[in-house]
Amino acid sequence: MNLTRLFDLIPYQIATFDKEISLAKKENGEWITYSSKKVKEIVDNLSLGLISLGISPGKKVAIISENRPEWNFVDLAVQQIGAISVPMYPTISSDDYAYIFDHAEVEMIFVGDQTIYEKAVEVVGERKIYSFNELNDLEHWTSVSTLGESGDISVLESLKDNVKEEDLFTIIYTSGTTGRPKGVMLSHRNVLSNVKAVSKYFVPEEGVSKALSFLPLCHIYERTGAFCFMQKGFSIYYAESLEKIGDNIREVQPQMFNCVPRLLEKIYDKIVAKGYELKGIKKQLFFWALNLGMKYEPNQEMGAWYDFQLKLANKLIFSKWREALGGNIEQITSGASALQPRLARIFWAAQIKICEGYGLTETSPVITASVPTHKEIRIGWVGRLMDDVIVKIAEDGEILVKGPNVMMGYYKQPELTAEVLQDGWFHTGDIGELDGDYLRITDRKKEMFKTSGGKYIAPQVMENKFKEFVLIEQIMVIGEGKNYPSALIVPNFEALREYCVRKGIPYTTDEEMILRDDIIEKFQSEIDQLNKYFGKWEQIKRFKLLSSAWGIDTGELTPTMKLKRKIIHQKYAQEIEGIYEN
Structure with missing residues (x-):
């Protein structure tokens, strides 16, 4: 029909x-x-x-x-x-x-x-x-x-x-x-065009597969996803809560679910924390497999010796990761913000296909999606253009979009509509680059800032890289109009406790631990290592550790877990001033 x-x-x-x-x-x-x-x-x-x-x-x-x-x-x-x-x-x-x-x-x-x-x-x-x-x-x-x-x-x-x-x-x-x-x-046309295009990229078998749903249906990402599941004949199981996702995954044993990078990071951090609890040869094998996965490039020939090792790692270590995700997982889609490339590599190495997508509410939402095959997946890119969607890059690097998925406009706000819809092109506010029909996002146009030296800083790219350090839970790069960029950092306190146990450091309270010289030195050491991936003008010179995580309820995150930078700036004005005062 x-x-x-x-x-x-x-x-x-x-x-x-x-x-x-x-x-x-x-x-x-x-x-x-x-x-x-x-x-x-x-x-x-x-x-x-x-x-x-x-x-x-x-x-x-x-x-x-x-x-x-x-x-x-x-x-x-x-x-x-x-x-x-x-x-x-x-x-x-x-x-x-x-x-x-x-x-x-x-x-x-x-x-x-x-x-x-x-x-x-x-x-x-x-x-x-x-x-x-x-x-x-x-x-x-x-x-x-x-x-x-x-x-x-x-x-x-x-x-x-x-x-x-x-x-x-x-x-x-x-x-x-x-x-x-x-x-x-x-x-209807906006969203249904997206449903038809996106569902072509689904791996699980139609008519018999199960999907677990836990991202909010009021967000277009999960809502369009649910319509895709309906079209593919997947049974949709709604998770009881974010806290019970792990239990529900093991019960339902889904073939697929939609996710945001923040939750994937939490899944990964819990896995690594368990790895640190292992002893002897088991611990060595765990981190051997982890390091092997970090080198994985799914669309490249890795060589017979690497392939042999990865096969062994999958049998000994990564099979347990798949069991923790219910044992049947075939595909996870990630959207709403940037996915760390190393996470994508490790999950693909573990035979868990993480497929990144890109879009906005105004585009119903998907503009691009990863092709879920080893040959066509491109880690670090947000996928291939959807059917009938056209993208061009403006002179200032902004991503412009045309297609049947582009919104009708903003309700009762014609002036705002005219600002973002010009000559039929929707202005996304994101900066990116095209290679054929593959797209890469480099930053949000409105989130980029200049240092006092006139150098542009793209904070999202930096934040994504620094979150590779297991002890960093959340980070916001700051420094507009300043001599150099700095950062506000919320530690991963669960991982920090594990680290302290391994190093024989007595753990008191979160508030006290972030003031200890040896803990600050550990963060400084790791930040120095990660700074090497950036130009001199981009490198984080100073940072402030914070004892309270940023959340949706406390106002620092949007419901899709994006940073509310203005709110964080206001809330931590004193700490930011302290970073730059001497």
Whole structure:
């Protein structure tokens, strides 16, 4: 069948795969599953219920919840009647809720749990609100679907027929690193063109594979990914929480999941920490395999001796990595920020295909994606251009994009739309280079800065390199208008404890450890080694160790774990001043 609207994926999945498990969630220790046909039944009833409650084409419905099948049910139900979904991060403030409710003219709200409800209810006004969890004094989402059970299906079919591929399907308010969020308008065509292009790069077998989902569905990366999983006939299992991802991976044994580099770094750091706990020959073998993996180039002939060693390393060491990821993992996609090349090498060496992608909310999101074959993968690059997507590099190095995936514009903000959409080209704000149809990102245009000597610094590239040091958890390179670049560093305190045990250093508190001369000297030594990869003007001359990690809840990170540089600058103004005062 011809897929022209995103909700066409429901009948498509039934006709092509008729999944026994289309969506699944864990509740009270048990996995609750929904078949393809059950999903359609629930979604149709929800659509009819929404119609009876006055939701008509063009009206806005907000979804604020952690990942769960109900999220998909409401999203698809809203689409079918030509209404517009407004997904929102559960973690943002009530003030942001109020702004988006008003700016988007939201008429109905679905919330996940009590915590989200308590934030939303402060600013909900006269809007109708429903919950996914059973909450006191609040109508449950099933009351809407129950209302629709007696509805006229022909009315729904008529509304579905009126929805065109070029119609607006969602407004996504980008979290942003400064100022009020912007409402990105995406059509069915925008996202569906991306779904069709991206799903060609999926390795697992369609119709029988499982995907674990834990990145927020309110972000276009995971949402488009979920639509891809639906098209490929993968069973989607929603993780219980970020804390339980490891447990859920071992239970579900998925073939695929989407990830951000920050989580891959955490997985890698935990593996290395376990390696340090080993003794004798086992420890030697572990780090032999690790060093072997760091040299791996998947698209190059490494020689018979290297291949023999890698085969042995896979049998003795890397097989345990694959077991920790459920034993069936065939592909992990990484996006939202830059992936350390050494991580990509090591995982590919371990027969775990890490495929990096690049894009923005405004591009639905994927512009490029890694080709998941040893011959065509290019580590350090963000992949090959998607079908029908055109990229050119502007004179100042900025990446410009054209294609069916480029947004309709920013909702109610024509001036901002005109700033980024010029002569049909979307200005990404990223700096990069093209080699044929392969793209490499070198930095964010707005994040580059000049030292007082007039030299440009690209902080992301440097930060990615310095995070190769196992004791660095988070880092931000600073120094705009200064004589030299410096850095704020949050240590990986778990790894630091392991290091102290090995070196016989008594560990007291995190706050005290970062003030010790021997610990500071260790960081200085490693930074000196990594500085060699950069020009003299780029090298980090001084740094400040911090005792508190940066987080989403504390305001230093966006929901996709990007640094909010302005906020960090403001929060640590005194520490930054101290770095440069003598």
